[in-house]
Amino acid sequence: xxxxxxxxxxxxxxxxxxxxxxxxxxxxxxxxxxxxxxxxxxxxxxxxxxxxxxxxxxxxxxxxxxxxxxxxxxxxxxxxxxxxxxxxxxxxxxxxxxxxxxxxxxxxxxxxxxxxxxxxxxxxxxxxxxxxxxxxxxxxxxxxxxxxxxxxxxxxxxxxxxxxxxxxxxxxxxxxxxxxxxxxxxxxxxxxxxxxxxxxxxxxxxxxxxxxxxxxxxxxxxxxxxxxxxxxxxxxxxxxxxxxxxxxxxxxxxxxxxxxxx
Amino acid sequence: xxxxxxxxxxxxxxxxxxxxxxxxxxxxxxxxxxxxxxxxxxxxxxxxxxxxxxxxxxxxxxxxxxxxxxxxxxxxxxxxxxxxxxxxxxxxxxxxxxxxxxxxxxxxxxxxxxxxxxxxxxxxxxxxxxxxxxxxxxxxxxxxxxxxxxxxxxxxxxxxxxxxxxxxxxxxxxxxxxxxxxxxxxxxxxxxxxxxxxxxxxxxxxxxxxxxxxxxxxxxxxxxxxxxxxxxxxxxxxxxxxxxxxxxxxxxxxxxxxxxxxxxxxxxxxxxxxxxxxxxxxxxxxxxxxxxxxxxxxxxxxxxxxxxxxxxxxxxxxxx
Ligand SMILES: Cc1cc2nc3c(=O)[nH]c(=O)nc-3n(C[C@H](O)[C@H](O)[C@@H](O)COP(=O)(O)OP(=O)(O)OC[C@H]3O[C@@H](n4cnc5c(N)ncnc54)[C@H](O)[C@@H]3O)c2cc1C
Ligand SMILES: Cc1cc2nc3c(=O)[nH]c(=O)nc-3n(C[C@H](O)[C@H](O)[C@H](O)COP(=O)(O)OP(=O)(O)OC[C@H]3O[C@@H](n4cnc5c(N)ncnc54)[C@H](O)[C@@H]3O)c2cc1C
Numbered sequence: 001x002x003x004x005x006x007x008x009x010x011x012x013x014x015x016x017x018x019x020x021x022x023x024x025x026x027x028x029x030x031x032x033x034x035x036x037x038x039x040x041x042x043x044x045x046x047x048x049x050x051x052x053x054x055x056x057x058x059x060x061x062x063x064x065x066x067x068x069x070x071x072x073x074x075x076x077x078x079x080x081x082x083x084x085x086x087x088x089x090x091x092x093x094x095x096x097x098x099x100x101x102x103x104x105x106x107x108x109x110x111x112x113x114x115x116x117x118x119x120x121x122x123x124x125x126x127x128x129x130x131x132x133x134x135x136x137x138x139x140x141x142x143x144x145x146x147x148x149x150x151x152x153x154x155x156x157x158x159x160x161x162x163x164x165x166x167x168x169x170x171x172x173x174x175x176x177x178x179x180x181x182x183x184x185x186x187x188x189x190x191x192x193x194x195x196x197x198x199x200x201x202x203x204x205x206x207x208x209x210x211x212x213x214x215x216x217x218x219x220x221x222x223x224x225x226x227x228x229x230x231x232x233x234x235x236x237x238x239x240x241x242x243x244x245x246x247x248x249x250x251x252x253x254x255x256x257x258x259x260x261x262x
Numbered sequence: 263x264x265x266x267x268x269x270x271x272x273x274x275x276x277x278x279x280x281x282x283x284x285x286x287x288x289x290x291x292x293x294x295x296x297x298x299x300x301x302x303x304x305x306x307x308x309x310x311x312x313x314x315x316x317x318x319x320x321x322x323x324x325x326x327x328x329x330x331x332x333x334x335x336x337x338x339x340x341x342x343x344x345x346x347x348x349x350x351x352x353x354x355x356x357x358x359x360x361x362x363x364x365x366x367x368x369x370x371x372x373x374x375x376x377x378x379x380x381x382x383x384x385x386x387x388x389x390x391x392x393x394x395x396x397x398x399x400x401x402x403x404x405x406x407x408x409x410x411x412x413x414x415x416x417x418x419x420x421x422x423x424x425x426x427x428x429x430x431x432x433x434x435x436x437x438x439x440x441x442x443x444x445x446x447x448x449x450x451x452x453x454x455x456x457x458x459x460x461x462x463x464x465x466x467x468x469x470x471x472x473x474x475x476x477x478x479x480x481x482x483x484x485x486x487x488x489x490x491x492x493x494x495x496x497x498x499x500x501x502x503x504x505x506x507x508x509x510x511x512x513x514x515x516x517x518x519x520x521x522x523x524x525x526x527x528x529x530x531x532x533x534x535x536x537x538x539x540x541x542x543x544x545x546x547x548x549x550x551x552x553x554x555x556x557x558x559x560x561x562x563x564x565x566x567x568x569x570x571x572x573x574x575x576x577x578x579x580x581x582x
Contacts, residue, residue, distance in 0.1 A: 015512075015531055019394045039513065098373060099366060121513065125394070128375045129356065130363035133331065137364040142442030143331060146356055148506075158446075161330075163356065164507060165273070169446040170330060176442070182513045183506055224372025228388070229401040236543070236557050243550070244564025249572025252544065253580065255560045259542060261464065261488065261521050262580050 002057035003152070006114040007047045008105055008135075009040040009062050009077050011070035012125040019125070024220065025227040026095045027125060029067060036073035039120035041187035044077045046180045047118045048188070050152045059083050061112055065093065065104050071203065078198035079190035086112055090207040095220030098126070102134035104218060107211040109139065116157065119179040121146055132179035142172035148183035264292040264348035267341055269361065270310065270318075271353045275302015277309050279461045280353040282420035284413055285313040287380045289423060291387045292348045295319060296427075297341045299334055300326050303429055311427020313420060319344065319432040325441065327448075331357060332440035335364040340434045342369060347408060349387050351380075354412040362410045371407025378417045378518070378539065387411065395512075395531055396538035415460040416518040451507065459491045459508060464521045465540070467493030467510055468503075469533075471526020471547065471566055475503040480570050481525060487577040493517065493537075495527045511536035525566045529554025546570060 013019045013032040022028040044062065051058035062077040064070045065088040074085040088108050096104065109117060117139075122129035136143030144150075147159035147170070157176050161168045162183065190198070208215060216222050242251055256262050266288040271278045281296075288294040296315040298306050303320035310318050319341045325333035338361060342350065350365065352358040354376045366373040379390035387409050391400045404410070459465065466488065468481035478492075485492045494504040496511055510517055512535040522540035527533060529545070529552055537543070538557065545554045550563045562569050 015395070015535075019397065021398065021400075025400075098363070098375075102367065124512065127393075127512070128363075128373075129359050130366075130373065130375060133360040133363040134367050136332075137335075137367040140439050142439075143360070143364075144443050145330075145360065162506060164451070166448045166450045168330075168448050170443055171446050172443040224366075224404060224406040225374060225402055226405045227400050227402045230393075231399050233392075233397055233399055236559075238556065239543075239559035239561065241550070241555055241558065241561040241563060244562050244569055246568075247572075248546070248562040248564045248569040249574075250576050252546070252560065252562055252569065252573050253576035255544070256521070256577070257580060259521070261542075262577055 002059055003054050004113055004115045005047045005050060005058055005060045006109055006112055006117050007040070007043050007060060007062045007077065007082065008117065008119045008131070009044065009064050009073050010037045010123045011035070011064060011066040011073040012037045012123055015124050021230040024095065025230050026220065029069070034069050034072060036076040037120060037124045039122060039124055039182060041080070042180050042182050042184050043118045043120045044080050044082060045187040046150055046184055048081045050116070050150070054152070061086055063105065063108055063112065064088070065096070065101055065108070074203055075198055076190065078201045079194040080188060081194060084201055085203040086206060087203055088206045088211070092208055092215035092219045095223060096218045097223040097225045098128055098130050098134065099224045100218040100222055102131050102138060104211065104213065105131065106135055106138035107213060108206060109135070111206065111211060115174045116152060117177040119177065121179050121181045132177050136177040139177065142176040144170050144172050144176050145179040147178060147180050150178055150180060150184065265295045265345050266292040267338070267345060267347045267350040268294050268296050268315065269338065269350070269352040269358065270296050270298045270306060271355065271358070272298065272302060272306055274300070275305035277306050279420065280415040282313045283415065283418045284351045284353060285310065285315060286418045286421045287413060288351055289314050290380060291382045295345055295347065297338060297432070299337050307427045307429045311425050312422050314423040314425045315427045316425045318427055318429045320429050321432040321434045323434065325436050328445055329441045330443040330445060331360050332364065332442065333436050334361050335368065336436050336440050337432065337434045338365050339368055340432055342408070344432065349409040349411060352412045354414045359412050362412050366410045369407055371410050372404035373410045374402050374404060375412045377411050377413045380411065380413065392539050395535035414516065414518065456485065457489070457491045459493060459515050460517055462491035462517070462519055464488050464490035465493045465510070465517050465519045466490045466523045466525070467495065467527060468498055468525050469495035469527030470497040470501070472498060472503065473526070478504055480567065484523070484570050484574045484577070487574045487581070495533050524554055525570055527554055528552045529557065
C-alpha cells in the first residue's frame, strides 16, 4: 500500500510588499504579488522527507483553495518535488473565512483520499493557526500539530511539539493531520530539473459542485465572521534617534526615566 | 445577563494573568463563567471570583494531560451545553487557538483569533484585530453561532470585581476520537525566574548583533535591571544562542509590552509582526539605516556592547 500524503498549501500576498484590504474588506490580491506561504514550504519539505524515508511507495499531492493565481503556489510545491496538485477554484470562494476554508479543504481531502495530511503552522496572511485543528475535527482523525520534528513509520506518526510550558512527544495512528513549524528544518530550493519537471505534473481543478458544496456555504456570504472596518494604522511617528558618542547608554536611561520606566 | 465562558489558563490552579484579562473583557459583554480543567480548581476559584467569575465549572481527568487538545474541547463543549453562553473567550496561545478552532467547528460557530480588544456591539461582541504585521487594525464580528474569540495577552488591564466564583463540577464525556493523539512524554521547561515573555511589561530582545550565546548575558543583565523578560530574533535563535521559546515575531511570540528594547536587531517584517504593537519601542543598532529605527520612540545608533552595559549600570544606579 502506498502512503498518500496531502500537503495543504496557501497562496498569500507577499509579506514584504504593501498588503492592503480591498473595498469589500477582503484581502486585496490584485495589487500585490502572491506566493506560496513561506510556512507551507516547511510542510512540503517534511512531506518530501517522509516520502524519502518511507519503506513503501509514497505519493505527495499538494492541495490549495484559492483564486486562479494560486496555481503559482502549486507550481512551487511541485517544483520542490511533490507529485501532483489539486486546485479548488471557484468564484464563489471569494471571502471565505477559516470555518469555510476548513470545510472546503476537508471535502477536497475526502475527494482526493489521504493517509497523512501535512499543513503549515499558520498562513503568513491570516496567520490564525487554526486550519489544521479544524481539519482534524472535521475529518475525525488525530491532530498531531505544531511539530518541530516528525516521523512516520508502521502506520504511526510521531513527533515533538515544543510548547511554552513543556516539550511533548506525541504519537498517533494514521490517518492523521500534522502541522509543522519553521523549526522542523529548512525547506529545499527547487532545482532546475525540478522546475522543468513541475511543468509536466498534473494539476486537477475542482469547483464547489465537484465537492458537493453550495455557494451559500462559503464565500463572503456564507462566512461565519464579518469584517466591519479595516483602518490602516498611522505609521509610527519617527522618534528621537541619537548617535552614540560615548554617552548613548546614559541618554537612553534619561529617556526611560522620563517615561517612568525607571 | 448573558453568560460568557472564559477558558482558564493555569498551572495547577495558579491562574495566569491573561485569564484575568479575559475575565475583565468578558464583563463588557456579559457575566463571566470560568471553565477550569485539571487540578487546582478550588485554589483558582478565589482569584477567578475576585475578577468577576460568577461560577467556576471544573473538571479534572487524566485525559487532559494524556492526550492532545481534543479532550479539552470535549470539556468546553460540555460547558457550552450547560450554559448556552453569549460568547466563548480563550487566550490566544497556540493551544488556546486550537481548542477554539475545534470548538467552533463542533458548535457551528464563527471564530476570531488574536483579538487585541473586545467591545459589546448591537449585533454581538466586536473584536479588534491587529493584522498584516500591525499595519492594519480591523473590527470584526461573528455572524453565525456563538462567537468563539481568542484574545492576545496584554490586551486589557485586569480589573478586580468580586463575584461568587462558586465551584461546580462539570461532567465530561470524552469522545472516542478525542484520545487519538497520545502525549507519550513531557519535558517541562526550566523556569528562569524572569517574567513570562508574552505577559511582561518590559521586554529586552537581542538579535544577530549580540553575536554569540555567551554575549546574551549582556541582554539578560539589562532585562534583570528592569525586571523584564528576554526575547530574541529568529536569527539569534537559529544560531542556537537563545531558546526558541523566547523568539519574538511571526513564528515566535507576539508581544505587546509597555516597553520593547531591541538590541542588534535589524527589524525585518517578520520580527516587526511580533512587537509592533508595543507601546514604547527603543532600539540600539550600529547601523543608522536599520529599518527598526523607523519604529522607535528612541533609538541609539551605536555598538550594543558599549551602549547596553552603560544603560544597565545607569538603570541600577538610578534604582539605587
Ligand atoms: C488578516 C486576516 C485576518 C483574518 N481573520 C480571520 C478571523 O478572525 N476569522 C476567520 O474565520 N477568518 C479570518 N481570516 C480568513 C482566514 O485567514 C482564511 O479564511 C483562511 O485561509 C484560514 O485561516 P488562515 O489563512 O489564517 O490559516 P491558518 O490556520 O493560519 O493556516 C494553517 C495552515 O492551513 C492550511 N491552509 C490555510 N488556508 C488554506 C487554503 N486556502 N488552501 C490550502 N491550505 C490552506 C495551510 O497548510 C496553512 O499553513 C482572516 C484573513 C486575513 C487575511
Ligand atoms: C516565514 C518566516 C518567518 C519568520 N519569523 C521570524 C520571527 O518570528 N522572528 C524574527 O525575529 N524573525 C523571523 N524571521 C526572520 C526575519 O526575516 C529576519 O531574518 C530576522 O528577524 C533577522 O534577525 P536579526 O534582526 O537579529 O538579524 P539581522 O537582520 O542580521 O540584523 C542584525 C542587526 O544587528 C546589527 N548589529 C550587528 N552588530 C551590532 C553591534 N555590535 N551593535 C549594535 N548593532 C549591531 C546590524 O546592524 C543589524 O541591523 C522569519 C522569516 C521567515 C521567512
